Amino acid sequence: MNQRRSALGWLTAALWMMACGGEPAQTGGSRARFATAAGSQPTLEVIPVRDTVGRGEPVRVAYLLYNPGDEREMRYGERMVGFTVTSPDGKPLPQHTNPALMEGEFPPARTKLPRNGLVGGVVDLTCGAPVHPEAAGEARACGWRYDFSTPGRYRLVAHYYTLSRPDVANPRAGVNFLDLKSDTAVVVVK
Secondary structure, three states: OHHHHHHHHHHHHHHHHHHHOOOOOOOOOHHHHHHOOOOOOOEEEEEEOOOEEOOOOOOEEEEEEEEOOOOEEEEEOOOOEEEEEEOOOOOEOOOEEOOOOOOOOOOOEEEEEOOOEEEEEEEEOOOEOOOOOOOOHHHHOOOEEOOOOOOEEEEEEEEEEOOOOOOOOOOOEOOOEOEEEOOOEEEEEO
């Protein structure tokens, strides 16, 4: 078990450094939670790239989905991972979307996540689904975004939802589809 725990911690750190170019923010031991995940259900984590950012700076987070059980077919649509953000005053922070950029159909994709498999990505919550990611300002044209302009502590939760196969009559969570939430992470805007 200790070998698996250290290997998984190393893999998580290596993936993080490849994706973000640095050490992850301290969030209370998410690497250890992955290694000791109970049962065979996948777990989801959200980890801020930086615990503290200045006003106007990108708020980037990594999301990691770990599958401790048997190989699993993963089905997902346009919003495989979503986020709930709570503002410093404790109210839900609305997600601003640009409908013109989010039009179209995104058919569900399929992939296999092996036993002890880990997938994830890094998302800029201040500009999701950018049309021209290399551009700055208005030219960047974000598909969606959150406004982090008020200084304070923001709470973040990642959500992952897969679709059930259409031929399943009575789908059950954890068997025919997944509906996961991460623990809460915090980002401070100064």
